[in-house]
Amino acid sequence: MQVSKRLFSLETESAFAILAKAKKLELEGKDIINLGIGQPDFPTPQNILEAAKKAITDGHHGYTPSNGILPLREAVSKKIYEDYNTSVSPDNILITPGGKPVIFFAALIFGEPGVEIIYPDPGFPIYRSMIKYTGATPVPLELKEKDNFEVNIELLEKLITNKTRLIILNNPNNPTGSFMNETKISQLVNILEKYPETVILSDEIYSKIIFDNFSMPSLLKFESIRDRLIVLEGWSKTFCMTGWRLGWSVWPNKIIDFANKLCVNDHSCPSSISQYAGLEALIGPQDEVVKIVKEFERRKSFVHNGLNRLKKIKCFKPGGAFYAFPNIIETNMSGNQFADIALNELGVALVPGSSFGDSVDEYVRLSYANSMENIEKAIYRLSKI
Numbered sequence: 001m002q003v004s005k006r007l008f009s010l011e012t013e014s015a016f017a018i019l020a021k022a023k024k025l026e027l028e029g030k031d032i033i034n035l036g037i038g039q040p041d042f043p044t045p046q047n048i049l050e051a052a053k054k055a056i057t058d059g060h061h062g063y064t065p066s067n068g069i070l071p072l073r074e075a076v077s078k079k080i081y082e083d084y085n086t087s088v089s090p091d092n093i094l095i096t097p098g099g100k101p102v103i104f105f106a107a108l109i110f111g112e113p114g115v116e117i118i119y120p121d122p123g124f125p126i127y128r129s130m131i132k133y134t135g136a137t138p139v140p141l142e143l144k145e146k147d148n149f150e151v152n153i154e155l156l157e158k159l160i161t162n163k164t165r166l167i168i169l170n171n172p173n174n175p176t177g178s179f180m181n182e183t184k185i186s187q188l189v190n191i192l193e194k195y196p197e198t199v200i201l202s203d204e205i206y207s208k209i210i211f212d213n214f215s216m217p218s219l220l221k222f223e224s225i226r227d228r229l230i231v232l233e234g235w236s237k238t239f240c241m242t243g244w245r246l247g248w249s250v251w252p253n254k255i256i257d258f259a260n261k262l263c264v265n266d267h268s269c270p271s272s273i274s275q276y277a278g279l280e281a282l283i284g285p286q287d288e289v290v291k292i293v294k295e296f297e298r299r300k301s302f303v304h305n306g307l308n309r310l311k312k313i314k315c316f317k318p319g320g321a322f323y324a325f326p327n328i329i330e331t332n333m334s335g336n337q338f339a340d341i342a343l344n345e346l347g348v349a350l351v352p353g354s355s356f357g358d359s360v361d362e363y364v365r366l367s368y369a370n371s372m373e374n375i376e377k378a379i380y381r382l383s384k385i
C-alpha cells in the first residue's frame, strides 16, 4: 500500500498524547493533576444544554446548509457588531465543526510548494502542521519573552517576502497567554497595510478570555485589511463547548465560496444540534461567561505568583487565555525533561514548550483550567524540582 507523501509532513498536537499518558497513569492508580489540557474545566452553561435538548425534541435532526443555519450566522453578525462596532454580512460567515477546520481550509486555499506562510512560534501546533502538509514553506515568527511574547513588528516585516501568501496571527496567544492590546494591534495593522497581496488569518478563539479590563482588539475592527482577512473564532473556549465542535469564522468575498466548497467536501455541515445550542449561547444570558473569565483571572494571578515564588522558575504574566508559560532554564533541564519528571515523578501533567515550536525548548505550558485546589497542589509538587 502506498500513501500520499504529503501525509509524512503532518504533525500533531502533543497535548492529546500527554492527556492519554496522564489517563493511563491515573488508571494505574497514580494521583495525577492535569494541567496539560487546553479546555475550560467548567460545564457548558445550563441554558445552552436546554437549547440543545429542545433542538432534539423539535426535530432538528437533518443536514443544514453547509455554511450553517441563517439564524446562527445572523446572530454571529450581530455579536460582531455589538462587540466591535463593525458590520459583517452573514454571507461572509462560516459555521464549522470547531475552529480548527478554518486553519485547515486557509492552509489548503493558500498553501502550495513555492509559497511561504508565516506563523507564530511558539504557536498552536496545527498551524505548522497544516502549512507543511500543503507543501508551502513554514516561516516561523519568533515570539520572545523579552517582547512579552508579542509579535515583534520589525521581525515580522523582515520575514515578509514576495512569496508570502498568508500570515497567521493569534491573540490572545496559545501557549504563552500573551495578549496584544489595541495600540500594538494598530501598529501591526499599519505594517500589514503595506503588503496588500498578503492574506491574514487572525486566530481569535480566546477573544473573551482577557484580563485587566482590556477589551479585544479584533482585526475585524480594521476596515483597511478586511478584504484579505480571515478571522477564526468559536464557542469552544468562551462557552466551554470544546466537545460540541462548533466554530465561526469570517471570510472575505473573494474566498468564502472556496471555503464553503471545502465544507461541503469535508463535513457537509456542522452538527445541527450544536448549532441551535450555539445560537442560545450567543443570544441568551452572558453571565456565566463573565463568571468564568473572572475565575480564570483569579487563577491566573495565583499561578503567576505561585510559579514565580519557586526558586528555579520564572513566569511571564499572562494577559489572556488560560495558560502560563514558565521559563525553566535555571533547572538545567529541557522542557521535555521537566515535563517528564513533572508527570512521572510528581504527578503533574504539563506540555513541553517544544510542542509549540522550535524556539521555546526551555519552557513548559501549564493550563490553569483546573480547580484552585489542584493548581495549588500542583505548584507545591513542582517546588520539588
Ligand SMILES: Cc1ncc(COP(=O)(O)O)c(C=O)c1O
Binding pocket: 038, 097, 098, 099, 100, 101, 124, 170, 174, 203, 205, 234, 235, 236, 242, 246, 247
Ligand atoms: C489557538 C487555537 N486555535 C484554534 C483552536 C481550535 O479550537 P476548536 O476546538 O474550536 O477547534 C485552539 C484549540 O485549542 C487553539 O488553542
